[in-house]
Every structure is written in C-alpha cells, then in structure tokens.
Amino acid sequence: MAxxxxxxxxxxxxxxxxxxxTAARELAESEGWDAVTTRRLATEIEYSxxxxxxxxxxxxxxxxxxxxxxxxxxxxxMRAVRESATDPRQVLAGIxxxxxxxxxxRPALYDVMFTHIVDLPFATPEAPPALQEAFGEFREAVRPxxxxxxxxxxxxxxxxGLHGLITLMRNGRLRREDHELRLAILIGRFSN
Amino acid sequence: MAxxxxxxxxxxxxxxxxxxxTAARELAESEGWDAVTTRRLATEIEYSxxxxxxxxxxxxxxxxxxxxxxxxxxxxxMRAVRESATDPRQVLAGIxxxxxxxxxxRPALYDVMFTHIVDLPFATPEAPPALQEAFGEFREAVRPxxxxxxxxxxxxxxxxGLHGLITLMRNGRLRREDHELRLAILIGRFSN
DNA sequence: CCATCATTCTAGCGCCGCTAGTGTTCCTGT
DNA sequence: ACAGGAACACTAGCGGCGCTAGAATGATGG
Numbered sequence: 334m335a336x337x338x339x340x341x342x343x344x345x346x347x348x349x350x351x352x353x354x355t356a357a358r359e360l361a362e363s364e365g366w367d368a369v370t371t372r373r374l375a376t377e378i379e380y381s382x383x384x385x386x387x388x389x390x391x392x393x394x395x396x397x398x399x400x401x402x403x404x405x406x407x408x409x410x411m412r413a414v415r416e417s418a419t420d421p422r423q424v425l426a427g428i429x430x431x432x433x434x435x436x437x438x439r440p441a442l443y444d445v446m447f448t449h450i451v452d453l454p455f456a457t458p459e460a461p462p463a464l465q466e467a468f469g470e471f472r473e474a475v476r477p478x479x480x481x482x483x484x485x486x487x488x489x490x491x492x493x494g495l496h497g498l499i500t501l502m503r504n505g506r507l508r509r510e511d512h513e514l515r516l517a518i519l520i521g522r523f524s525n
Numbered sequence: 526m527a528x529x530x531x532x533x534x535x536x537x538x539x540x541x542x543x544x545x546x547t548a549a550r551e552l553a554e555s556e557g558w559d560a561v562t563t564r565r566l567a568t569e570i571e572y573s574x575x576x577x578x579x580x581x582x583x584x585x586x587x588x589x590x591x592x593x594x595x596x597x598x599x600x601x602x603m604r605a606v607r608e609s610a611t612d613p614r615q616v617l618a619g620i621x622x623x624x625x626x627x628x629x630x631r632p633a634l635y636d637v638m639f640t641h642i643v644d645l646p647f648a649t650p651e652a653p654p655a656l657q658e659a660f661g662e663f664r665e666a667v668r669p670x671x672x673x674x675x676x677x678x679x680x681x682x683x684x685x686g687l688h689g690l691i692t693l694m695r696n697g698r699l700r701r702e703d704h705e706l707r708l709a710i711l712i713g714r715f716s717n
Numbered sequence: 718c719c720a721t722c723a724t725t726c727t728a729g730c731g732c733c734g735c736t737a738g739t740g741t742t743c744c745t746g747t
Numbered sequence: 748a749c750a751g752g753a754a755c756a757c758t759a760g761c762g763g764c765g766c767t768a769g770a771a772t773g774a775t776g777g
Contacts, residue, residue: 498685500688523714575725
C-alpha cells in the first residue's frame, strides 16, 4: 500500500473541499449570498478563514463551484421532464416550467448560476459538462420548433426569455400573480 | 421678497442633490458601480460623506435616484423610435433594438434600473412616471400583435425576452456575435 | 455683539475579502 | 529513537466598505 498516507491526505482534502462548497450552498440557500462571508463560512466548517484560500482562489471561486453543482441539478431535473413527456409541445412547456420552478425553489442557486458574475466559461467548449448538458436539454426541447431558425440561436433566445421572466419577477419588476400566464405566452410564441 | 433666504437655501440644496445623483451616475458609467463608494462619491462632489446621508437614506436610495433618471432617458429614446416608424413590425423591431442598444451603451445605468435590487415601486401605480412611460412605449409597440393574449401580460413577456437576452449576454452566458440574430428571432416570435 | 440653531465635518464602529507571518504537527532519513 | 524539515492551520492585521455619533463651524435673529 505505498502512497497510502498521501492518498488519505488527498482524500481528506477533497472531503473538506466538498464540505466548503456544501456549507456555502446551504448558507446561501437559507440566508442569501450576503450572509455567505468568508468568516461565517469558516465558522460553519469549523476551520479558520485562510483554509478557504488554500482550496479556492477567493470567494468568487467558491461561488463558481456552487454554481457548477447547481447546473448538474437543474440539468437532471430537465432531463427527467424531457424523458417523461413525448408530445413536443408538452416537452417544451414542461422544460420551461421545470426551469422556472427550479429558479423559484432555489433562488440563491439560480442567481449564482446565471445572474451573478462568476468567471466560469459558458458559451465555449470549456464550459462545465453539467452546464452543457443543461443547455442540451433546452436544445432538444426546442428542436422540433426550429423551422428555418438556427437551432443554437433559437435555443439561446428561448432560454433568455425564461431567464428574463424569472429575474424581472424576482426583483419586483413584474407582478408575481401573472407568472404562469407569462410563461404560457412565452411557450406559445416558441412552439409553432 | 419674504422667505427669499430660505428659498435660496432650498434651491442650493436641490442643486447639491442633483450634483450627487449626477456624480453617482457618471462614476458608475465610467468605472462601474463597484467604484461608486460613499467615500469616493463624497470626494467627487467635494463634500464629506455624511452630507450624502442628509439627502438620501443610504447608497441604495442614491442608486434608485439614478435609476429613475435612466428610466426617463430610455423612455424618451423609445418614444422617438415609435414616432419615427409606422409599420407595426418596424416599430416593434425598432423598440427592441433601441432598448438593447441603450443597455449596451449604458450598462451601469441599465443594471441599476433592472437588475440591481433597489427598493423602487415597479408594477404598481406608485411607480415613477418615467418608468410607467417606458413600459407604455413597450405596450404600444406590442399592441398590434396582442391577438387573444392579454396586452399587459404579453408586453411583460416581450420585455422579459429582451431583458434576458441582454443580461445573459453581458454576464458572458451568451456569445456576443449572435446578439443581432437572437434579437431578430425574438422580434419574429412576437410579431405575427 | 452675542446666543441660538442649523449645517458640515472629523473620527470611529463593525463589517468585508484577503494575506503575511507564526506556530504546531507529522513525516522522513539516519 | 530522534533530529530535521516540510506541510499545514492558525492568529493577527491590512485596507476598504456603509453608516453614524458627536464635535466644530457657520449663519441668523435679538
């Protein structure tokens, strides 16, 4: 069992890294990102502040790690929806609803994924697989309605529509009551 | 001329308030909102920090004041577009392009208007007139294409689409090159 | 000319993200 | 078994943030 000591150390280190990301995520989801300070996070994981910086370059990198987790989660939820429906219209509507529901259920997670400025590669091949998978779900849902439009671009536009609905509503720019109605209109305009 | 001294004081006070808002806006537009600190702003207007708090409740209130200015500006630009075109399709496309161009030209202003969380009343009768006017421009541009959909709700959805395109692009979530294409797709989906 | 009152300033509070430097602990080679 | 050294986590502190209490300054009216 050569290397076993080093292996144990690396394993413990990896565990602690997950601990940090999980703590950041839970704290953000329960009290918002403003509550996620490096001091608070350090207290939460029962280590001192500088430990965080031995794992991540800074707070932004921690947030980026949380964002990647979120991408995997939303991708899984969208995939489940797409596999459970067959009618293309239902798929598109389901995907849209699932996306919006995710944003509603996990606002902090959604923000760090799509509104906060974190230096994650996005629209490039170097983007995290989870992110590409999530976008792929959108693409497959949109495909049946592409028509003459470029599929990628159409998908981006549909995604933007959802994102706009969500962010404007959450900032208080749109009345909450009409959310479902707006969602239906958006789906309608993209499914014909 | 009774009251003239007091009137002069009030006038000077109002001037200084405008000075604050203008300085905040120019600083934000040239160096971003992160550079707009209360200290920096105080230096810029050549007063001490606490003076800011005798005019505004806090930094958020200053940002809100800047946001209201921005609303008036974008409303004017949209009105100009709407008055210069006649074909409904051209009006909608023009309004969309003008809105996106504004966001591109004045990103800091756009952010404080529509993405930052400032406690301004929005979707209520108490919203600033300038804001209601801007939304009104959208509504009139969308009206010819309302069909069976509720006009207000449709307008909100169209606006959200634009907002999504803009914010996702600016955060690096969408490739910049395809912006015009996406804009065209959105307009197309809302004008038939 | 002085008392009064409004106004503006200096100084400081408790936070933030981040890091230099110190101590401690544990592995290694003899 | 033990000294040397590297790896590690810690304490303490930097500069900057939004904001405010209380001192100093200025103009006003008697």
